[in-house]
Amino acid sequence: MTDKETKFHSGFAALLGRPNVGKSTLMNALLGEKISIVSAHAQTTRNKITGVWNGDNAQVVFLDTPGMHKPQSKLGEAIRQSTMDALDEVDMIVFLCAVNDPLGAGDRYILSLLKDRKVPVILALSKTDLISKEEVLKKIVQYSKIYPFAEIIPLSAKTGENLDELMKCVVKYMPEGPKYFPDDMVTDQPERNIVQEIVREKLLTRTRDEVPHAIGVYTEEFSERENGKVYIRCTIYVERDSQKRIIIGKKGSVLKAAGQEAREEIQNLIGAPVFLDLWVKVTKDWKNKDYILRELGYKEHK
């Protein structure tokens, strides 16, 4: 074996893209485990989630970033800032676009944020299963004209097409380095955050038309009880009384069904029986309240 083959490569890769292009789906396909929430609804990924990919002689730590867009509120600003901070720490960027979306102002905005950064950017053109090969080729040409991408890889997280190719490419740009995390660790996201994301996903899938983006979930307590059960209490923040009524539903039906589904998923994840206690709290304009942003992990505690 030559020296080159035995060297270990490792580093950090940020996954970027407009909302709904399939970042979470790709992450899950690459890592083979549900670590970040997937929903047909845009803007569901709020926290910076780290996934760890292990290959032969290589390890890649992914930072799954929230959908990037021009900030409209303090929450939006905090999300964008945390994304930009993450970009200064990575070894490379994977910019994900859906081939069936027209190349638009949103993509150009993200690329304008990337242009001053020194790290290579790979363009991953996702959802190739949705259009013909000829159309995919046209897209590749179109994108190659607007940014000096290090590589362009068409892929589908649904069918698995070119996922190996993507990882080969990512590894190629990783510097020599240590194994940062043990093999069996897929994410370093604390269980509390995963719980929040699951509860939020279950509520959003039931209420997305009525309360889009108005829900924030915070895990107040996560403790193991003597009887072996895990007690979890979450507060669900909404902005108005009317939204609280929607979240709770007739005779508590919405909250109950969402809670039951979330509980089952959390149980599977942590492998212990769970008691999930959900409380809904109306906090006007919670998206602009600094203290709640801090609680939700978007700003440092002072």
Ligand SMILES: Nc1nc2c(ncn2[C@@H]2O[C@H](COP(=O)(O)OP(=O)(O)OP(=O)(O)O)[C@@H](O)[C@H]2O)c(=O)[nH]1
């Ligand atoms: N046909 C097809 N659909 C896909 C593919 N990847 C993702 N999707 C679908 O696209 C939608 C959005 O996927 P997500 O993974 O939630 O997107 P995201 O970029 O993480 O979204 P945000 O969290 O809002 O930033 C879901 O309905 C997925 O099932 C793909 O390769 N092919």
